[in-house]
Amino acid sequence: MVKYKIFRNMLIMLIVLLIPATLLFSYSNKVGENVLRETLENSAAKQLEFTVLQLEQSLRQLETQTLLLVNDSNIKAYSSSWDFLEYVDHLLMRKNVEEKLILQSQANTLAHDVSVYWPQIKEALSTKGSLAYQDVELAAMPKNKWFIRKDDLDALSFHLLFTNPSIYKADLSNVTAIVETAIPGDYLKSVLKGLDASGNGTSFLYLSDSTTIANQTINKDFLTLLEHEGALQDNTAGGHPHLSVLKMDGTEFLVQTIRVPSLGGTLVSYIQLNEFLSPFKKVNRLVNTSLILLFVSGVGMSYLLYRHFRIPFGYMVRKIESLGSGDYNSRAVVRTNNEFDYLFAKFNEMASRIQSLIENVYEERVRTREAEYKHLQSQINPHFLYNCLFYIVSMAHKSPDAVTSMAKNLAQFYRYITRKAGTDSTLADEISLIESYLQVQSLRNKRLTYEIDILPSMLELSVPTLLLQPLVENAVVHGLERKRDSGIIRIQGSWSDDGYTITVEDDGAGMPEPNIRELTVQVYSQRNSDEIGCGLWNIHHRLINQFGPDSGLKFTNNVWGGFCVTVNIPSTRKEEFPYECIAGGR
Known part of the structure; x- marks a missing residue:
């Protein structure tokens, strides 16, 4: 087998160059994308933490200020100022309280309004201006925690109410004063706007009652996805954002959430990874394009190597193998317009010289083989004739019909062999001859019966003339006539991957194993021995001359106890064999 080592x-x-380059580019792209995503996650998380921390600090400061106001002596004393002797003192105290409220609302950078309610005197003051006192509404409001309210225009605001005393009755009958701090929803929108301006995505505040505060409309499907994935639950630990990657309609979202304890809501920041990574994706496409071009270049180089090296070299190898198998007319006729043309020319010159040297010797050997083949076949013809003549003599007085049939079949036989002399026959012709022969023998021996089972596909098989007749004759003479209770001859033909097989067997006396081994040695020997007839030896060596050393005869005993001869013919006919095979060396 030829090893294409250089081409390989x-x-x-080429593969060693392509694979590391591809792996290196792929690894660098993966690392770059991971670093970019990690940077985005860290930046967004820090911004989210900072925003919530600032918001919580502002809310805590408002809570402290509100608590100080509700415990202010002037605010507590105002509800009993109606008992003063002079109305002017009451007005002065009211003015003092209003100034404190205004000062309190301006003392914090967080925009808010402050209001004071006195349930005992049904009066209220606020930095928003005049404010009417409402008993039922004030009693229903949550106390001591932040809560959400909506006005008639659906504007949101956050409120915190502290009472004095902190433990109050449901009807507020024991409450001296209530201080309310209100933060408008627009302030939270401004906080979200500042968070969005950092470039780390879009943010919104999700409250416990499914209310959202955002600077732009939030997709309901996206909100449903967040709720379904549990991203809006309180799953943060230690005040750190919770990170998750969600996919909707083929788009990946990087979502970070953090709890806002004071407002009882969740601050959500999300960004579309496809948009954020789009510049990096462009670089990836450029790298992938480069890899594809590199791969195409590699394929092109491989094709050039295959076209200008591998194909001419393979063609040269096939021509050399053809020359080595005996085709001395093999010539290289392909033109490659490269260095192989010189090799092809030298090969043609060498093949011409080899052909001229071999033809002289080979023609002489062919003539010798043909002469020996005719000599071998001439030995069979008198062998069969002698047997037929002796049979006619022995049956002349016993069965004239048998003599007539024998004479008729003998005439047909010689017509057959004279017509086929020196040529091959088909298996169908041989079977027809065998049937005539067995019909004659069955007239002489009433015990004789025969079976012929040949595959139809084998009938056109070309075989040497008089291949089977001597085998059948030996079965009748040496097998059946030596055993009184025998009388069956079976001829079968089969096919396998190894070739064709024809068996001729009888239920006669058979042959001991030592005798079979001795017969095999004599038939397989290169020269005929006088101890056996020429029939088996000639048939065996004629098969070898025509079909090669894998063909020939094989002798065994069958299950009946009789003798079986197997004819092996390879499925691929070999037209020419070395001269040494004529003698049948095994």
Whole structure:
């Protein structure tokens, strides 16, 4: 087998160059994308933490200020100022309280309004201006925690109410004063706007009652996805944002959430990874395009190597193998317009010289083989004739019909062999001859019966003339006539991957195993022995001359106890064999 080592090594070198380059580019792209995503996650998380921390600090400061106001002596004393002797003192105290409220609302950077309610005197003051006192509404409002309210225009605001005393009755009958701090929803929108301006995505505040505060409309499907995935639950630990990657309609979202304890809501920041990574994706496409071009270049180089090296070299190898198998007319006729043309010319010159040297010797050997083949076949013809003549003599007085049939079949036989002399026959012709022969023998021996089972596909098989007749004759003479209770001859033909097989067997006396081994040695020997007839030896060596050393005869005993001869013919006919095979060397 030819090893295309140079071509293989060149392909290996090309693959060795392509694979590391591809792996390096892929690894660098993966690392770059991971670093970019990690940077985005850290930046968004820090911004989210900072925003919530600032908001919580502002809310805590408002809570402290509100608590100080509700415990202010002037505010507590105002509800009993109606008992003063002079109305002017009451007005002065009211003015003092209003100034404190205004000062309190301006003392914090967080925009808010402050209001004071006195349930005992049904009066209220606020930085928003005049404010009417409402008993039922004030009693229903949550106390001591932040809560959400909506006005008639659906504007949101956050409120915190502290009472004095902190433990109050449901009807507020024991409450001296209530201080309310209100933050408008627009302030939270401004906080979200500042968070969005950092470039880390879009943010919104999700409250416990499924209310959202955002600077733009939030997709309901996206909100449903967040709720379904549990991203809006309180799953943060230690005040750190919770990170998750969600996919909707083929788009990946990087979502970070953090709890806002004071407002009882969740601050959500999300960004579309496809948009954020789009510049990086462009670089990836450029890298992938480069890899594809590199791969195409590699394929092109491989094709050039295959076209200008591998194909001419393979063609040269096939021509050399053809020359080695005996086709001395083999010539290289392909033109490659490269260095192989010189090799092809030298090969043609060498093949011409080899052909001229072999033809002289080979023609002489062919003539010798043909002469020996005719000599071998001439030995069979008198062998069969002698048997037929002796049979006619022995049956002349016993069965004239048998003599007539024998004479008729003998005439047909000689017509057959004279017509086929020196040529091959088909298996169908041989079977027809065998049937005539067995019909004659069955007239002489009433015990004789025969079976012929040949595959139809084998009938056109070309075989040597008088291949089976001597085998059948030996079965009748040496097998059936030596055993009184025998009388069956079976001829079968089969096919396998190894070739064709024809068996001729009888239920006669058979042959001991030592005798079979001795017969095999004599038939397989290169020269005929006088101890056996020429029939088996001639048939065996004629098969070898025509079909090669894998053909020939094989002798065994069958299950009946009789003798079986197997004819092996290879499925691929070999037209020419070395001269040494004529003698049948095994």
